[in-house]
Amino acid sequence: MTRLRQMHSPLAWGMVFLVAALGIVGVPLLNTMTEAGSTWHVPDYMVPLLGKFLCYALVALAMDLIWGYAGILSLGHGVFFALGGYAMGMYLMRSMAGLGVYRSELPDFMVFLDWKELPWFWYGFDNFGFAMFMALAVPAVLAYIFGFLAFRSRIKGVYFSIITQAMTFALMLLFFRNETGFGGNNGLTDFKFLLGYNLQEHDTRLALYVITASVLFISYLVCRWLVTSKFGRVLMAIRDAESRVMFCGYNPLQYKLFAWTFSAILCGLAGALYVPQVGIINPSEMMPANSIEMAIWVAVGGRGTLIGGLVGSGVVNGMKSWFTVSYPDLWLYFLGGLFIFVTLFLPRGLVGLFKRKDSA
Amino acid sequence: MNAWLERTREFWRRDQVFDFMLPPLQSRELDVSHGVVLYLENITVSFDGFKALNNLNLYVNNGELRCIIGANGAGKTTMMDVITGKTRPDTGAVFFGQKIDLTKYNESEIAAAGVGRKFQKPTVFENHTVLENLELAMQMNKSTFVSLTARLSGEQRDRIDEVLSIIGLTEQVYLRAGLLSHGQKQWLEIGMLLMQSPYLLLVDEPVAGMTQQEIERTAELLTSLAPRHSVVVVEHDMAFVRSIARTVTVLHEGSVLAEGKMDEVQANPKVIEVYLGEGY
Numbered sequence A: 001m002t003r004l005r006q007m008h009s010p011l012a013w014g015m016v017f018l019v020a021a022l023g024i025v026g027v028p029l030l031n032t033m034t035e036a037g038s039t040w041h042v043p044d045y046m047v048p049l050l051g052k053f054l055c056y057a058l059v060a061l062a063m064d065l066i067w068g069y070a071g072i073l074s075l076g077h078g079v080f081f082a083l084g085g086y087a088m089g090m091y092l093m094r095s096m097a098g099l100g101v102y103r104s105e106l107p108d109f110m111v112f113l114d115w116k117e118l119p120w121f122w123y124g125f126d127n128f129g130f131a132m133f134m135a136l137a138v139p140a141v142l143a144y145i146f147g148f149l150a151f152r153s154r155i156k157g158v159y160f161s162i163i164t165q166a167m168t169f170a171l172m173l174l175f176f177r178n179e180t181g182f183g184g185n186n187g188l189t190d191f192k193f194l195l196g197y198n199l200q201e202h203d204t205r206l207a208l209y210v211i212t213a214s215v216l217f218i219s220y221l222v223c224r225w226l227v228t229s230k231f232g233r234v235l236m237a238i239r240d241a242e243s244r245v246m247f248c249g250y251n252p253l254q255y256k257l258f259a260w261t262f263s264a265i266l267c268g269l270a271g272a273l274y275v276p277q278v279g280i281i282n283p284s285e286m287m288p289a290n291s292i293e294m295a296i297w298v299a300v301g302g303r304g305t306l307i308g309g310l311v312g313s314g315v316v317n318g319m320k321s322w323f324t325v326s327y328p329d330l331w332l333y334f335l336g337g338l339f340i341f342v343t344l345f346l347p348r349g350l351v352g353l354f355k356r357k358d359s360a
Numbered sequence B: 001m002n003a004w005l006e007r008t009r010e011f012w013r014r015d016q017v018f019d020f021m022l023p024p025l026q027s028r029e030l031d032v033s034h035g036v037v038l039y040l041e042n043i044t045v046s047f048d049g050f051k052a053l054n055n056l057n058l059y060v061n062n063g064e065l066r067c068i069i070g071a072n073g074a075g076k077t078t079m080m081d082v083i084t085g086k087t088r089p090d091t092g093a094v095f096f097g098q099k100i101d102l103t104k105y106n107e108s109e110i111a112a113a114g115v116g117r118k119f120q121k122p123t124v125f126e127n128h129t130v131l132e133n134l135e136l137a138m139q140m141n142k143s144t145f146v147s148l149t150a151r152l153s154g155e156q157r158d159r160i161d162e163v164l165s166i167i168g169l170t171e172q173v174y175l176r177a178g179l180l181s182h183g184q185k186q187w188l189e190i191g192m193l194l195m196q197s198p199y200l201l202l203v204d205e206p207v208a209g210m211t212q213q214e215i216e217r218t219a220e221l222l223t224s225l226a227p228r229h230s231v232v233v234v235e236h237d238m239a240f241v242r243s244i245a246r247t248v249t250v251l252h253e254g255s256v257l258a259e260g261k262m263d264e265v266q267a268n269p270k271v272i273e274v275y276l277g278e279g280y
Ligand SMILES: Nc1ncnc2c1ncn2[C@@H]1O[C@H](COP(=O)(O)OP(=O)(O)OP(=O)(O)O)[C@@H](O)[C@H]1O
Pocket: B047, B052, B070, B071, B072, B073, B074, B075, B076, B077, B078, B079, B120
């Protein structure tokens, strides 16, 4: 009970549940129960789009956990997202074996490359459970190893951010190669079924949306629980005065590594939910710019609040959708300008506008 | 090349085990059977050839309050860095009690073993409340997974209240530490040390920037800690040192110049020569 009160004030709990109910139940209801012409109607094409935004919001949550609370700015979270997406993509490819253009047991791109058998690292991906496990485990293991090496060498700040950029760039180049075995620059696409459900059907999309919204809600609660625990207080202490934390007898390496790996797992989860809704995964998800954009979502929304990441990703992606239709050439300039504006004038982000100055 | 040779030789020494085979420093039992809590022997630390510590020898008795004085750059902070594992000495031995070789462990392990440190510049967690600062410092299992579910027990809360009254911050318990005055931050940091229940407290310039009143309170606070804890205080303020000191050690250019009672030390011709014209 006291623990719940530490997580949110009663009022805030009310708001959280209200927003969650709107997202998880409200949107599907507005989509199915209202007439196409009504002002409250959510058109069918909006559902996967909103689902996509929620995946981005999950990434922003993961990003805020590590940046806002542990002070570690990752510019490589796109990698974890993409790896989760690839694991899901591999399952989707395997689940349509024999139904591709070439009617082969192998995914189309392998037939195209004249490969005769499935590479060993594709084994097991016809099993949904295994694929989901890998969607979380591969980002986790990569993050753990990378984090262990970086944090143990006490690499911090800008240096850390730069090597995460290098990581995402290196993996992008690797995945671009056809020989790597993940479809090269086309990536994996033309998916048909998820657990037997047709991905082209609206009901499947609606179900995916509801699952994504629920996962985001649960992840938010878990993150909130984490940051209001003593673990969270140690994490923030590491962000503010790492050496003091060490001299208090904590090993910051363990704390950072836990938060970092958990953050990567959330990204993997987001990637796995993203791919069936957008229908494609390719190496461009690992572009360094994508990871930077993720950091901008959090900066715009406000660091160290969890809510800020969610708000920021919603606002920036909403604007992006509009811009890329109306002024596609101007989007990157606008994004850069927005980042500078927020850094200079809103260091606490949009959410910071509503918070009192002295609250921690 | 030379350093490399040295390291290789170190690696093959038969009287030592490899670092990674050392048992974790978990037991909080300290062997002070010889009455000495800290041994520093022949410590040398050089930065780019400049010797910040030069063959330093220092022994701190169990339950003692020791003051260390010395001009700027004498190596006082560096000495604390060596004890707490922040800086590795080039040569020399650092023993905590009879058995624990501190040069083998890192900062958090040394802190967990019972060495508390107050920094020269006050460092508290500014975004945390006073209560949270003390909670974070409290002596307990500090591994990640324990922290996930850790809650303050009534006993622990009592201990915090006790420390709060020692450092005089009972009223400010829910205040964000960043809003405390400079002197209050210094006390909070000392309170955090107390929460760790260390055997040995290292206190670097505790009264810098304090008002006269605050200085007097700090003097009381520190003297009340010995002999339950051993305390090493580094300080420039001579009046303050005089008011708390039993034994004083004078550091100069990285080694001990003199040691003894305050009066003896101040009458020592070598000390007078070094400090002549510095207003002491
Ligand atoms: N990391 C470092 N790199 C290079 N030189 C250093 C380093 N740390 C300390 N020094 C030098 O070592 C000498 C001793 O420094 P130290 O901080 O121990 O002095 P101090 O006795 O604490 O002085 P103060 O009274 O000013 O605090 C100084 O000359 C300082 O410039």
